[in-house]
Amino acid sequence: MLTRKQMELLEFIKSRMDRDGVPPSFDEMKDALDLRSKSGIHRLITALEERGFIRRLAHRARALEIVKLPEAMERPAFTPRVIEGDRPEPPKGAMALDTVHALDLPLLGRIAAGMPIEAISDVAQSVTVPGSMLSGRGQHYALEVKGDSMIEAGINNGDIVVIREQQTADNGDIVVALVADHEATLKRFRRRGGMIALEPANAAYETQVYPEALVKVQGRLVGLIRSY
Incomplete structure (x- = not known):
């Protein structure tokens, strides 16, 4: 590497x-x-x-x-589409802005961009995203980033990442990975034979490598929202 x-x-x-x-x-x-x-x-x-x-x-x-x-240069790198602004909570039961061009996604809590943290499943609130940010068909959800291990991929502590639910990933995808059924983390996915490498985008962190059976992909990064 x-x-x-x-x-x-x-x-x-x-x-x-x-x-x-x-x-x-x-x-x-x-x-x-x-x-x-x-x-x-x-x-x-x-x-x-x-x-x-x-x-x-x-x-x-x-x-x-x-x-x-290197493989990371042979495939297009993920470049977050950053939506700048605050995150006002929409009225309960209402779709924000235009129902065609903006959608409410469940904000499921925090995801570690650092060491894995306990898996997240509770809906804390919702966040409004432009419909153009969503990637194809399928369910989407949002998570707040905790940590700085993905800063060289343009993902900062406190950002909101938009995730498309899926259970598979290609090498180089940034994914939500569930480790050993109880720890969730946001990392770049690499398959190495029967092992899965979860790579940070920060030289201060080390790549974590696990047996394939211990890693479950729960979604792929498709967008990012930044607050100031």
């Missing part, structure tokens, strides 16, 4: 090669990653080369070649 800085550098190199047809200079890489010296870039380049993601070509200026990409 790549570190955050290694991933940032690889993404920057790819974006510049896609745009210009040549890799960026070491000075451009240093500035893009906000590093103080080019020695840090040299270390990152060496690490990427050792892991087989890039190749340095001899006797050529800016001689870098991308050999492969």
Whole structure:
């Protein structure tokens, strides 16, 4: 698995090669990653080369070649559609705004974006979301995020996430996962043979790996609402 800085550098190199047809200079890489010296870039380049993601070509200026990409870069990353504003409680039994363009979803409580917490099942209140945020058919619900383990995916403590109920997930999906039937967490889903990895989006947290039988997918992230 790549570190955050290694991933940032690889993404920057790819974006510049896609745009210009040549890799960026070491000075451009240093500035893009906000590093103080080019020695840090040299270390990152060496690490990427050792892991087989890039190749340095001899006797050529800016001689870098991308050999492969990590799976997270091969599929489109989730980018939250953030709806900014407060969360006034709608009148009891009423649909907020336009019944066609806005819907009330049950707010089931809090979900951990950190270590798993006790599973949530009680409806605390409701939250109004635009109908365009909902992903296809099926039931949806909302959860308040507790913790900061998904901040690099744009999901902050206190955000409201909109979840589509489903029991399966593709690698790279951000899901609500129920661990051992009593702990729920919001993480990126990866299947590794007979194991399931629940990955944070914060370098301060470690990936949690469980036997497949202990992890149940309860939904996939489809939207996000932020309050100020």
